[in-house]
Every structure is written in C-alpha cells, then in structure tokens.
Amino acid sequence: xxxxxxTNALTGxxxxxxxxxxxxxxxxxxxxxxxxxxxxxxxxIILGVGAIIGSGIxxxxxxxAAGSADGxxxxxxxxxxxxxxxxxxxxxxxxxxxxxxxxxxxxxxxAYTYTFATLGxxxxxxxxxxxxxxxxxxxxxxxxxxxxxxxxxxKGFSNILPAWLCNPPLWLINDxxxxxxxxxxxxxxxxxxxxxxxxxxxxxxxxxxxxxAITTAILVKxxxxxxxxxxxxxxxKLGVIALFVLAGMFYIKPENWAPFAPNGFEGIFMGAxxxxxxxxxxxxxxxxxxxxxxxxxxxxxxxLGSLVVTTVVYVLVALVLTGMLPTSGTAIPEGLFKAPMxxxxxxxxxxxxxxxxxxxxxxxxxxxxxxxxxxxxRVLFAMSRDNFLPHIFxxxxxxFNTPHILTMTVGIVGxxxxxxxDLNVATSLCNFGTFTSFIIVCVAVLILRKTEPDRExxxxxxxxxxxxxxxxxxxxxxxxxxxxxxKGDSARLSTELFAVWVIMGALIYASYGYPKNRKAEVTAxxxxxxxxxxxxxGI
Numbered sequence: 001x002x003x004x005x006x007t008n009a010l011t012g013x014x015x016x017x018x019x020x021x022x023x024x025x026x027x028x029x030x031x032x033x034x035x036x037x038x039x040x041x042x043x044x045i046i047l048g049v050g051a052i053i054g055s056g057i058x059x060x061x062x063x064x065a066a067g068s069a070d071g072x073x074x075x076x077x078x079x080x081x082x083x084x085x086x087x088x089x090x091x092x093x094x095x096x097x098x099x100x101x102x103x104x105x106x107x108x109x110x111a112y113t114y115t116f117a118t119l120g121x122x123x124x125x126x127x128x129x130x131x132x133x134x135x136x137x138x139x140x141x142x143x144x145x146x147x148x149x150x151x152x153x154x155k156g157f158s159n160i161l162p163a164w165l166c167n168p169p170l171w172l173i174n175d176x177x178x179x180x181x182x183x184x185x186x187x188x189x190x191x192x193x194x195x196x197x198x199x200x201x202x203x204x205x206x207x208x209x210x211x212x213a214i215t216t217a218i219l220v221k222x223x224x225x226x227x228x229x230x231x232x233x234x235x236x237k238l239g240v241i242a243l244f245v246l247a248g249m250f251y252i253k254p255e256n257w258a259p260f261a262p263n264g265f266e267g268i269f270m271g272a273x274x275x276x277x278x279x280x281x282x283x284x285x286x287x288x289x290x291x292x293x294x295x296x297x298x299x300x301x302x303x304l305g306s307l308v309v310t311t312v313v314y315v316l317v318a319l320v321l322t323g324m325l326p327t328s329g330t331a332i333p334e335g336l337f338k339a340p341m342x343x344x345x346x347x348x349x350x351x352x353x354x355x356x357x358x359x360x361x362x363x364x365x366x367x368x369x370x371x372x373x374x375x376x377x378r379v380l381f382a383m384s385r386d387n388f389l390p391h392i393f394x395x396x397x398x399x400f401n402t403p404h405i406l407t408m409t410v411g412i413v414g415x416x417x418x419x420x421x422d423l424n425v426a427t428s429l430c431n432f433g434t435f436t437s438f439i440i441v442c443v444a445v446l447i448l449r450k451t452e453p454d455r456e457x458x459x460x461x462x463x464x465x466x467x468x469x470x471x472x473x474x475x476x477x478x479x480x481x482x483x484x485x486x487k488g489d490s491a492r493l494s495t496e497l498f499a500v501w502v503i504m505g506a507l508i509y510a511s512y513g514y515p516k517n518r519k520a521e522v523t524a525x526x527x528x529x530x531x532x533x534x535x536x537x538g539i
C-alpha cells in the first residue's frame with residue numbers, strides 16, 4: 001500500500017511537471033496585464049539589426065578569424081565568410097520556427113512561452129532559465145566588449161586628454177580573470193598590479209558598469225524611446241561599416257587570403273560557433289511580441305529581414321578584414337582580438353577612419369546592450385506571470401508603463417557579472433544557451449503541429465518537418481563540435497558553468513517554482529468554487 005501511494009505521488013508530481021499551458025490562456029493573460037503596444041515593423045527591423053550587428057562585427061569577428069588569444073580554439077582565417085554563412089543557415093531554420101510561434105502566440109517570453117505550450121511546466125522553466133543565461137550573460141559579454149572599444153577610442157586622444165584617463169589602472173577596466181591574463185602576457189606581477197581589499201583582489205570593469213547603468217535608465221523610461229535610440233545607433237554603425245568596407249577594399253592583399261582555411265574544417269566550424277553569438281538578436285525580437293502593433297504580419301518580416309541584412313554585412317566585413325590583416329600563423333596582433341576593424345584602419349594609417357569606426361563600434365554595442373537587456377526582462381516578466389518568480393517583478397511603472405523593477409534587477413545582475421566573467425567565457429556561455437533554446441523551439445514546432453494541427457497559424461514553417469529537423473541538427477552539431485574541439489581553462493569553465501546553471505535551475509524549480517504553482521492552482525480552484533457558490537445563492 002505504501003509503495004502504491006508512493007507511485008501515485010510520483011505520477012501526480014510528474015503529471016504536474018508536464019502540464020502544458022493552453023496558448024489561449026497565455027493570450028488572455030497578456031491582455032489582462034499586458035505591455036503597451038508601441039512597436040511597428042520598422043521598429044522591429046531596427047531592433048533586430050541593432051541586436052545582431054554589434055559585438056560580432058566589432059569584437060568577436062577577430063577571435064573567430066584568428067582563434068582565441070590563448071590558442072585554445074582554432075580560427076577560421078579568411079574562411080570566416082564561410083563560417084558566417086554556416087551560422088546564418090543554422091539561424092534561418094530556427095528563425096522560421098520562431099516566426100511561426102511568434103505570430104501564433106504573440107506574448108512576452110519568446111521560447112519560454114512556446115515551450116510551456118508544448119512541453120509543459122518543467123521544460124518551460126528550464127528553457128526560461130537558459131534564456132536568462134543567454135541574454136543576461138550575452139549582455140555582460142557585450143558590456144565587456146564595449147569597454148575594449150571605448151579604451152581604443154580614448155587612446156586616440158592621448159595628446160589631448162590626461163594620461164590617467166587614456167591609460168587608467170589595469171584593475172579599473174578589467175574583470176579579475178582578464179587582469180590576471182594581461183599581467184601574465186605582459187610580464188607583470190598580478191599581486192602588485194591588482195590591489196586587494198580585506199585580502200580580496202579588487203578589479204572592476206568600470207566603463208562597462210557605467211554603460212549598464214545608462215542602458216538600465218533608458219529602458220526604465222520606455223521601450224519606444226529605446227527603439228528610437230537603437231534606430232539612431234543602427235544608422236551610425238551601418239554608416240561606419242560601409243566606410244570600412246569601401247575604404248578597406250583598397251588595402252586588401254590577396255596573399256592574406258592564403259591559406260584560405262588554415263585550420264581546415266575545424267577552424268571553419270569553430271568560427272561558426274563563435275560568430276553565432278552575433279546572431280542572437282533575431283530571437284530577442286520574439287520576446288517583444290506582446291509590444292508589437294501587428295505581430296502576425298510584422299514579426300516574421302522583422303525576424304527574417306534583420307537576419308538577411310546582417311548576414312550580407314557580416315560577409316562583406318569578413319572578406320575585407322581578412323584581406324587587410326593576416327589571420328593565420330603565429331604573429332597575430334593583439335588589436336585584432338579587441339577592436340579588429342578600428343585596428344585594421346590604424347595599421348594602414350587611416351587614423352581618422354579608425355576613430356569613426358570606434359564611434360560606430362560604441363554605438364553598435366550600445367544598441368545590442370539595449371536589446372539584450374530588454375529581452376532578458378521580458379522573459380523574466382513572462383516567468384513571473386506564470387508563478388515561477390515573485391509577483392513583485394510584474395509591477396509596471398505608473399508613468400513609463402515598463403517593468404521597471406525587473407529592468408533594474410537585470411541591470412544589477414549585469415554589473416555583478418562584469419566582475420567575474422571575461423569576454424571569452426561569457427560568449428561561450430551565451431552560445432550554449434542560444435543553441436539550446438533554438439533546438440527546443442524547433443522541437444516545439446513539431447510537437448504543436450501534431451497536438452494542435454487545427455490552430456490558426458498566420459505564418460507556417462515551410463517544408464515541415466524537414467526545416468525544424470535541420471535546425472535541430474545544425475544547432476546541436478555546432479554545440480557538440482565546440483565542446484570537442486575547444487580546449488583550455490576558458491572552454492572548460494564555460495562548459496562546467498552551463499551544466500551548473502541547468503542543475504541550479506532544476507533545484508530552484510523544485511524548491512520554489514513547483515510549490516508556488518501548486519499553491520496558485522489551489523487558490524484558483526477555491527476562487528472558482530466561491531464564484532459558483534455565489535451564482536447558486538443568487539439563483
């Protein structure tokens with residue numbers, strides 16, 4: 001009897017964990033406490049391009065081409081253009097799946113909401129938890145890249161600005177790991193270069209912290225204002241990218257394209273994995289579906305349109321950059337890893353263009369910060385609405401009509417993250433989260449096509465089930481390949497942190513999310529019974 005009761009209890013718990021949320025309930029919940037609908041199709045394309053064209057072009061492209069600075073992962077070399085096409089193809093299949101869901105269930109939450117409608121409560125929580133990793137850690141990675149470009153920009157004014165501003169102490173512009181690595185590569189003793197406070201090493205990325213505080217304030221004020229600011233920055237960065245391509249093409253040396261793929265297929269696929277970080281902007285658009293004026297029409301255009309535009313830009317920059325600078329061999333300049341485009345123009349003595357590119361880089365990275373910060377808050381907003389997080393996060397600002405508490409919380413987490421994560425670790429962690437969420441969305445499309453074939457779909461993935469299956473194979477293959485090929489402390493740390501993050505998420509669900517949802521179910525049942533009793537008494 002005891003064994004039977006235990007079995008029944010386990011069956012009941014498992015049944016609750018796989019309970020799916022009806023898409024109609026998600027739509028109804030959005031109407032009750034929804035966000036203001038302010039985004040049109042051009043706003044979406046601007047936000048998408050603003051998110052995608054940023055860290056990949058201005059920072060990560062150098063690492064993808066030449067490999068990591070510590071030599072733990074191979075670079076694609078001039079074949080980086082091929083890596084970008086591979087990454088884009090992997091994105092297209094997932095983008096089509098996102099478009100189908102975003103038009104069918106246009107509410108905040110993106111992949112989290114779609115998973116809840118197909119795989120159930122526990123899977124939805126894990127996906128939401130992974131999305132938090134993707135956006136929050138990606139947010140941190142971009143903030144770190146922002147510091148690198150800011151310092152490159154400031155050094156151009158070394159004859160005008162004070163020396164302490166152009167060359168600040170190492171511990172004010174780096175996280176601890178990056179500061180120690182810098183000391184090791186430049187023959188410095190990190191015990192003396194990095195101060196201690198109460199016996200603890202003190203190293204902070206101050207420019208990144210200040211920038212996160214600024215983007216937090218902008219997003220608290222309103223999504224529409226954020227879109228306007230992102231639009232201005234998109235124009236600036238596209239202008240400087242065009243300037244780089246048009247000016248840089250005259251300095252291409254064909255011998256720099258040989259060998260075309262110095263590390264073979266390993267380098268090409270590892271380059272695709274690394275540069276994939278720069279393509280996550282289109283899925284951030286899905287998290288803002290609830291704020292779209294016409295999501296059924298505008299979201300597919302915004303998602304696919306921004307992906308096509310950015311892929312063309314990426315390939316052009318990759319061809320020019322690898323033609324201007326050697327990206328294979330042992331003499332890889334350090335500037336290629338931090339600010340590759342500006343550095344390349346400095347090498348050919350176009351310091352004026354290099355300065356403009358630095359300004360465009362800062363604008364591009366700032367727009368990415370805005371979009372990723374917004375995406376993280378919208379996922380958390382949806383999870384709070386489903387009782388996975390405290391309801392205080394659902395509070396909307398009375399004047400600005402934004403989830404201000406959540407926005408400030410994500411900003412604080414980002415500031416703390418800049419203290420412990422460097423660019424390489426943060427990028428890999430973000431990629432793991434991105435690939436996982438893309439795979440689950442592709443799976444979710446296949447499941448919902450079977451469970452609810454008659455549900456209205458304003459946009460359908462063509463050639464289903466083949467396209468979703470291709471998305472699963474491409475994303476899963478790149479993720480597994482990177483785990484096999486990448487070596488060193490950074491690669492191992494990012495893999496271990498991803499596993500720890502997933503386990504931690506499962507424990508939080510068991511201790512908080514599951515009990516909170518069961519309590520909410522009891523409250524809803526009591527309310528329903530009370531309403532029935534009132535109706536009966538009235539009769």
